[in-house]
Amino acid sequence: MSFYFAIIGTKDNPLFVHEFGTSKQGGDGVARFRDEARHMNPFIVHSSLDILEELQWGSGSMYLKTIDRFQNSHISAFLTGGNIKFLLLSTPDLPPIATGLRPPASSSRTNAAFSSFNPTAPATEEAIKNFFLEVYDAWVKTIMNPFYRVDAEVNSPVFRARVGAAGRKFL
Amino acid sequence: MPTPSSPPATLRKPAYTDTGGSLVLPKQRPQSPSASISSLPFRSNPSISSLYASTSLAGSIRSSGASTPTTDTIPGGSTLYSDGKSGSTVANGTAGSPEVRTLIARAFAPHVGVVSSTDTEALLRERGFSGGLLELIRPYGESVSGRVTVRDSIGASRTWDDFGIRFVGLKDGLSSPRLPGSSRPSLESRSSGANGSVGSGRSKQSVDVPRLGGDVSQIEEVVDRHLNFAELRPSNPDYLSESQPDLQADSAKTSTDIPLRTVSPFYTLYLRRLLSGLPLTPHETFSHPVACVIATSSRNPAPIEEFKRLYTATNTGDDRLPQWVNNEYLRYYVLIHDEDNDDIQKSVALYEQMKRHFGLHCHLLRLRSSQCVPSDDDSTRLPISEWMTAGEELAAIHQRETSHDLEDPTPCLFESDAAAIRTFVRELVTQSIVPGMERLCAQWNEQVATRRKGLSGRLLSVGKRWGFGLSRNSSTPVPSVGSSSYDSLQGFYRPDTPEALMRKLADYAFMLRDFKLAQQTYDVLRSDFEHDKAWKYYAGANEMYLVSTMLNTPQPINKRLESIERWLEAAVHSYVHRCDAPFYALRTLLLAFEAAKARGSLSVDDAAKWPARVLAMSLTGPIGRALVMERIASCYGQHRRPGARRRKRALWSLMAADAWAERGKTVQAEQALADAKMAYGVVQQVPPELSFMIPVLQSLQERIVSGRLDALGHDEQVDEHVLEDEMPVDPIEEVVVSEELGGMRQPRRGLLATEGGGSGEMEGVPLSPVRTRSTDAMGDEGFV
Numbered sequence: 001m002s003f004y005f006a007i008i009g010t011k012d013n014p015l016f017v018h019e020f021g022t023s024k025q026g027g028d029g030v031a032r033f034r035d036e037a038r039h040m041n042p043f044i045v046h047s048s049l050d051i052l053e054e055l056q057w058g059s060g061s062m063y064l065k066t067i068d069r070f071q072n073s074h075i076s077a078f079l080t081g082g083n084i085k086f087l088l089l090s091t092p093d094l095p096p097i098a099t100g101l102r103p104p105a106s107s108s109r110t111n112a113a114f115s116s117f118n119p120t121a122p123a124t125e126e127a128i129k130n131f132f133l134e135v136y137d138a139w140v141k142t143i144m145n146p147f148y149r150v151d152a153e154v155n156s157p158v159f160r161a162r163v164g165a166a167g168r169k170f171l
Numbered sequence: 172m173p174t175p176s177s178p179p180a181t182l183r184k185p186a187y188t189d190t191g192g193s194l195v196l197p198k199q200r201p202q203s204p205s206a207s208i209s210s211l212p213f214r215s216n217p218s219i220s221s222l223y224a225s226t227s228l229a230g231s232i233r234s235s236g237a238s239t240p241t242t243d244t245i246p247g248g249s250t251l252y253s254d255g256k257s258g259s260t261v262a263n264g265t266a267g268s269p270e271v272r273t274l275i276a277r278a279f280a281p282h283v284g285v286v287s288s289t290d291t292e293a294l295l296r297e298r299g300f301s302g303g304l305l306e307l308i309r310p311y312g313e314s315v316s317g318r319v320t321v322r323d324s325i326g327a328s329r330t331w332d333d334f335g336i337r338f339v340g341l342k343d344g345l346s347s348p349r350l351p352g353s354s355r356p357s358l359e360s361r362s363s364g365a366n367g368s369v370g371s372g373r374s375k376q377s378v379d380v381p382r383l384g385g386d387v388s389q390i391e392e393v394v395d396r397h398l399n400f401a402e403l404r405p406s407n408p409d410y411l412s413e414s415q416p417d418l419q420a421d422s423a424k425t426s427t428d429i430p431l432r433t434v435s436p437f438y439t440l441y442l443r444r445l446l447s448g449l450p451l452t453p454h455e456t457f458s459h460p461v462a463c464v465i466a467t468s469s470r471n472p473a474p475i476e477e478f479k480r481l482y483t484a485t486n487t488g489d490d491r492l493p494q495w496v497n498n499e500y501l502r503y504y505v506l507i508h509d510e511d512n513d514d515i516q517k518s519v520a521l522y523e524q525m526k527r528h529f530g531l532h533c534h535l536l537r538l539r540s541s542q543c544v545p546s547d548d549d550s551t552r553l554p555i556s557e558w559m560t561a562g563e564e565l566a567a568i569h570q571r572e573t574s575h576d577l578e579d580p581t582p583c584l585f586e587s588d589a590a591a592i593r594t595f596v597r598e599l600v601t602q603s604i605v606p607g608m609e610r611l612c613a614q615w616n617e618q619v620a621t622r623r624k625g626l627s628g629r630l631l632s633v634g635k636r637w638g639f640g641l642s643r644n645s646s647t648p649v650p651s652v653g654s655s656s657y658d659s660l661q662g663f664y665r666p667d668t669p670e671a672l673m674r675k676l677a678d679y680a681f682m683l684r685d686f687k688l689a690q691q692t693y694d695v696l697r698s699d700f701e702h703d704k705a706w707k708y709y710a711g712a713n714e715m716y717l718v719s720t721m722l723n724t725p726q727p728i729n730k731r732l733e734s735i736e737r738w739l740e741a742a743v744h745s746y747v748h749r750c751d752a753p754f755y756a757l758r759t760l761l762l763a764f765e766a767a768k769a770r771g772s773l774s775v776d777d778a779a780k781w782p783a784r785v786l787a788m789s790l791t792g793p794i795g796r797a798l799v800m801e802r803i804a805s806c807y808g809q810h811r812r813p814g815a816r817r818r819k820r821a822l823w824s825l826m827a828a829d830a831w832a833e834r835g836k837t838v839q840a841e842q843a844l845a846d847a848k849m850a851y852g853v854v855q856q857v858p859p860e861l862s863f864m865i866p867v868l869q870s871l872q873e874r875i876v877s878g879r880l881d882a883l884g885h886d887e888q889v890d891e892h893v894l895e896d897e898m899p900v901d902p903i904e905e906v907v908v909s910e911e912l913g914g915m916r917q918p919r920r921g922l923l924a925t926e927g928g929g930s931g932e933m934e935g936v937p938l939s940p941v942r943t944r945s946t947d948a949m950g951d952e953g954f955v
Contacts, residue, residue: 012818013860040826042863047822050815051776071787151860 002031003171004041004089005163007139009151012049014042015084016154020167021093029168032093037073045087048075052085062136063129066119074119078132080139082150086132090119090171127170134166222568223400272722272769274439275762277335278446278558279457281604281682283312284341284500286490287466288477291507294468298542299582300553304466304507307584308592309338310554315600316593322609323685324616331684336461336600337558341490343382344451344458382560384448385754389561391792394441396568398794398836401437402882434805435839438798442765445758448560453495453663454707455715456678460492462501462604466536469506469513474521475528478504497666497675501607503532503599510539532603536595538588545579549586552579608679615676616688619669623695657703664708670699674708681715686723693719697738707752710745713738714759721766732777739763739781747788757790761799768806775816779803797830801843808850821850825871832874835882840875844868 001022007015019031019041033041048068055064056079064077078086118124142148142159285305292303300307312335319334384390449458463485467477482502484490492498504525508518515537522535543550559567574580657664664671677692693716700709717738739759746756764781782799785791791799804823807816824847831840848868852858857865 009860011858011860014863039867043822043825043867046861047818050818071783 001027001171002033002091002093003167004031004033004045004091005135005167006042006045006087006089007154008045008049008085008087010083011151012046013151014153015151016159016163017042018160018163018167020164020171022171023168024171029164033091037091041089044070044073045075045089048077048087049085052077052079052087063132065125065128069119076119076125076128076132078129078136080136082143084139086135086139088128088131090128131166131170134170135163138162138166222564222571223397272766273333274442274446275718275722275766275769276684277333278443279449279678279682280313280335280337281461281608282337282339282344282458283503283599283604284460284463284485284490285338285466286341286463286481286485288468288471288481290470290477291466291468294470294507294509294538294540298540298584304464305338305340306582307553308464308596310556311589311592311596312336312338313557315597317597319601319605321605321683321685323683324612324680324688329684334600334605336596336604338464339458339460340382341460341463341485341492342451344449345383345493382448382563383450384444384446384560384562385450386561387445387754387757387790387795388792389565390441390444391794393444393561393564393568394437394794394798395834396565397437397440398839402836402838435798435801435842437839438802441795441798442761443558444561444564445761447558448562451492451496452707454674454705454711456497456675457682459496459675460500461608461679461682462503462599464503464505464599466505466507469508469518469521474506475524478525478529495663495666495671497671501532501603502529503534503603504529505534505536505595508535508537510537511541534595534598537591539585543583543585543588545583547583547585550583551586551589552581552583555581605683608683612676612679612683612685612688615672615679616692619672620676620692620695623669623673623699657700657705657708659704662705662707664705670696670703670705670708673699674712677712677715681719686719690716690719690723706745706749710742710750710752710755710759713742713745714755714762717742717759718762718766721763721769735763736777743784743788753788753790756788757785757795760785760790764802775806775809779806779819782806793830793834797827797834797836797839797843800824800827800830801839804843804846808846817850821847824850825867828871828875832871832878835878837875837879837882840871840878844871844875 003020003022005018005020007017009015019033021027021030021032023029047070051068052064055067055077062079062081064079066074067077068075073089073091076088076090078088080086138159142154142156145156148154285308287304295303295307314333314335318330318332320328320330321334322328449455451458465478465481465485467474467481471477481490485502486498506518506522506525508515518535518537522533525533545552556563571580657670664674666672666675673692673696677689677696680686680689680692693712696712697709697716700706700712717735720735742759743756746752746759760781764778767778767781782803785799786796789796800823804820804827807820807823824843828840828843828847831837831843851861851864853861853868857868
């Protein structure tokens with residue numbers, strides 16, 4: 001799995017973007033988007049805001065689970081109290097890439113796991129939820145910075161490190 | 172092409188770096204790459220523009236509406252396919268528009284075979300109709316003049332303005348006998364006669380080019396030709412001249428209220444060609460003949476015997492269709508009277524004799540035999556068949572391109588003849604075909620369908636399912652008594668089995684637009700076919716069940732969305748994975764999508780999933796891909812507040828622009844890009860919060876410009892100095908930019924590879940400082 005995590009401000013402006021791969025099932029935590037898919041990611045996430053803006057009124061919870069899909073990518077969303085949106089795009093890796101570094105026996109199993117990737121499975125939803133909560137934690141602490149303005153980009157390396165750690169921990 | 176020694180003046184900052192502005196490069200080009208390949212005068216033939224009228228003149232004669240196949244005066248003296256407008260009114264694109272419904276209903280029209288004697292063909296060839304009687308009457312069949320009243324299964328009458336039939340050669344829908352070397356004797360006689368006649372290339376086409384649709388690659392090619400033509404049109408009214416200011420004005424007015432871009436006429440054309448010339452297959456009977464016109468002229472010394480001979484040919488002879496076609500279709504006998512040479516008294520007497528022999532299904536068609544020239548007073552051009560197949564249209568375009576004759580080769584006929592043909596068609600439809608179909612529908616419904624649908628039918632099918640009674644799994648082609656038997660070896664039901672009759676009933680009901688009866692019958696058939704593992708039949712029944720359901724039921728279908736998706740899934744899956752028939756899968760998805768759109772009640776997110784599946788399964792070629800993307804974008808664009816899908820629309824438009832740019836279709840790419848920008852709210856400048864888009868938008872724009880320059884470079888290498896003055900930037904810079912952008916590298920390379928001739932000669936050109944400066948200012952990926 002490859003993940004593209006974006007924090008979107010109130011004017012649809014990206015505040016923070018982070019790409020990472022799965023660390024579960026022997027993943028090395030490196031995103032493996034194909035080249036042409038990679039530059040589409042911001043656009044796909046941006047287009048999901050349409051769906052998010054519709055769904056945000058229907059649910060009381062901040063975690064909205066999987067809200068949209070584009071081709072084989074799924075987008076999960078989390079809404080903060082300040083109308084800042086966390087969006088996580090997850091794309092299953094292509095089998096040939098996934099098999100590259102692994103022994104055949106385990107790769108066939110992981111391939112099966114990837115091909116049967118189910119974004120609505122409770123375990124997946126729970127993992128993404130935990131990831132979002134951890135990031136939210138770090139996010140709140142980051143924007144407590146007195147010099148932070150609303151909708152300003154976040155460049156803090158500490159925050160990025162914490163997002164990366166959350167990704168390794170849960171996804 | 173700029174050379175390394177170009178003066179710095181040519182490197183001035185190009186106007187298009189302002190992403191909100193329009194591309195200022197000259198669009199006029201004398202020739203297209205394809206024309207230079209064929210090294211034949213492409214633009215020199217003015218009559219060719221009429222071939223592209225259906226897409227290029229969109230809007231100008233759109234109002235001429237559905238009844239125009241008989242229109243006589245078309246602007247510019249060009250008649251070729253201007254009646255395509257009736258289809259492209261679909262392009263108005265409002266949700267719930269009745270036009271798509273009309274398009275679908277008209278696409279599935281009864282097919283009427285045409286068989287004529289050699290003397291008839293000779294008579295018409297003398298008049299310039301090298302395709303014979305079929306060519307003459309075909310355009311008039313597509314829209315019957317006046318209203319047609321159809322009585323449905325419960326006895327209620329409905330009146331249709333746009334009812335039509337399709338005149339076809341009896342074997343047009345069959346692919347194999349048309350292959351070179353294996354043509355049937357009837358064809359050979361037709362072709363050998365045609366080759367010796369006055370007709371030009373058209374006679375050859377009628378033999379070489381099968382009037383058979385269902386070939387996605389040909390559809391792609393036709394649309395591609397239309398697109399190329401649109402690229403070339405010097406006075407392009409569509410984009411730069413008018414719509415760009417409009418768009419800007421609109422978006423400046425209110426950025427939230429986005430004007431809806433109409434569906435591109437190319438998409439409509441694609442859809443129409445997709446539904447033209449449905450192949451003759453066992454699993455659906457739309458292209459099976461409902462009737463057959465048998466024609467002889469008054470020149471024939473023994474007309475009655477000739478009629479009998481032709482009739483026998485359709486039963487047992489050369490014109491006999493394969494055994495899975497129900498051969499009990501109506502025969503309609505036409506005597507063509509030669510108005511100029513023969514005695515009308517004699518013909519009338521003969522006609523009376525015909526009526527005694529063959530019953531009421533006869534007609535006396537009076538035509539003049541002298542050649543009609545366009546300068547004659549009451550002459551009119553033969554209308555162009557709106558539902559011609561992609562192969563035919565390609566052949567017509569090719570012929571126009573290669574011909575040095577500046578005249579429009581469309582044959583003319585006298586207004587009186589046209590009126591006579593219209594009367595003939597109307598009589599044929601209202602007095603013979605429609606009543607005949609109604610009668611058969613009622614008969615089959617009573618004898619076959621009701622029994623199956625009723626309690627005893629269910630019991631019977633249950634009984635069969637449990638193995639009592641007849642053995643259904645016997646694969647012998649013996650017609651089993653009173654029971655269904657799917658011949659799994661040859662893969663069809665014999666035409667006299669209840670299943671085949673019911674399918675025919677359903678198709679007849681659909682063609683008569685009695686969607687309720689069709690829906691009920693398809694529903695019964697679905698379970699039967701599934702049980703028999705007749706997968707192609709099963710897929711077909713699901714497909715048509717889906718479409719007729721959407722055309723029939725007035726209540727919203729949102730509630731039944733689950734089941735609709737299940738049917739769709741069943742149809743597509745069976746077509747693709749069990750029958751290897753991707754054409755039908757594509758047809759199913761697009762039909763279902765358009766029908767759902769026409770209802771306007773389905774949620775846009777759900778409907779947009781279906782064409783997205785077309786893309787995911789890559790059922791189309793690159794042209795269709797881009798068209799479908801545009802369609803999805805416009806579909807999202809129709810979704811109004813609350814919950815507008817502005818960003819989704821922008822995304823799909825952007826992808827369409829990317830796909831167009833890759834194909835070098837700069838006009839389309841520009842339109843799609845403009846649409847995307849408008850939806851993103853880019854007026855003059857990209858809004859600061861969307862600055863991450865700038866690299867992608869800009870590189871796309873540059874690809875459009877370079878694509879345009881490539882096309883220029885192909886054509887005008889001779890006038891290099893002229894171009895140097897005009898060209899603000901050279902295409903090699905694109906490589907530099909795209910390498911900096913990283914993500915865009917892959918598609919760009921694809922473009923370079925395909926257009927290799929234009930870029931290969933530009934190596935060693937110094938990098939433009941303009942480019943590097945502007946991208947530096949942009950920042951790399953926009954944000955971190």
